[in-house]
Amino acid sequence: KQEVTQIPAALSVPEGENLVLNCSFTDSAIYNLQWFRQDPGKGLTSLLLIQSSQREQTSGRLNASLDKSSGRSTLYIAASQPGDSATYLCAVDTSGSRLTFGEGTQLTVNP
Amino acid sequence: GAGVSQTPSNKVTEKGKYVELRCDPISGHTALYWYRQSLGQGPEFLIYFQGTGAADDSGLPNDRFFAVRPEGSVSTLKIQRTERGDSAVYLCASRLDMNTEAFFGQGTRLTVV
Numbered sequence: 001k002q003e004v005t006q007i008p009a010a011l012s013v014p015e016g017e018n019l020v021l022n023c024s025f026t027d028s029a030i031y032n033l034q035w036f037r038q039d040p041g042k043g044l045t046s047l048l049l050i051q052s053s054q055r056e057q058t059s060g061r062l063n064a065s066l067d068k069s070s071g072r073s074t075l076y077i078a079a080s081q082p083g084d085s086a087t088y089l090c091a092v093d094t095s096g097s098r099l100t101f102g103e104g105t106q107l108t109v110n111p
Numbered sequence: 112g113a114g115v116s117q118t119p120s121n122k123v124t125e126k127g128k129y130v131e132l133r134c135d136p137i138s139g140h141t142a143l144y145w146y147r148q149s150l151g152q153g154p155e156f157l158i159y160f161q162g163t164g165a166a167d168d169s170g171l172p173n174d175r176f177f178a179v180r181p182e183g184s185v186s187t188l189k190i191q192r193t194e195r196g197d198s199a200v201y202l203c204a205s206r207l208d209m210n211t212e213a214f215f216g217q218g219t220r221l222t223v224v
Binding site for chain 1: 115117144146151152153154155156159161166167170202204209210211212213214215216217218
């Protein structure tokens with residue numbers, strides 16, 4: 001059974017700082033991994049999708065990496081802004097039929 | 112529509128009542144998912160549809176929960192004899208296939224009183 005862990009559970013940084021969010025998973029036989037952000041009381045917004053054959057994906061100030069063999073992914077956020085404050089969720093697709101989510105990292109960027 | 116649409120956005124019901132939650136996926140997306148999210152937790156898988164059929168319903172917690180997708184587009188999640196423990200946000204997602212991004216709706220907040 002796939003298990004996904006996200007560390008840290010919460011993170012508070014000053015504006016402008018670069019930061020890294022971590023995601024680890026127990027079963028390395030994955031199809032892909034997706035990062036989402038969730039604002040309070042809202043649904044999930046897709047940020048990046050990394051296929052199992054890829055090492056990283058970039059979108060603007062976001063860069064996600066994948067090391068399938070070690071069961072790890074990181075989400076790097078450059079030059080953080082207060083608008084980046086949200087909960088970031090990592091989800092792994094192992095079977096092609098479902099995404100297994102971590103508990104999320106709650107990020108606060110202070111002006 | 113442009114995104115995944117869920118209705119209602121909020122539902123308050125009395126314990127023991129029946130509720131239906133609706134999901135309109137992105138047009139053309141054959142895969143549809145239902146998840147449940149409690150406060151401070153990650154989404155928990157309930158059921159996955161590929162077209163009209165439930166390809167994986169192993170996440171449904173018990174036989175009070177049922178979901179349909181009769182024409183391979185709109186899906187309805189049905190909960191019978193609701194209990195206070197069913198209170199959560201119910202999220203729906205769709206994607207074109209397993210190699211593409213999943214897109215989520217805004218969710219239905221269900222409160223059982």
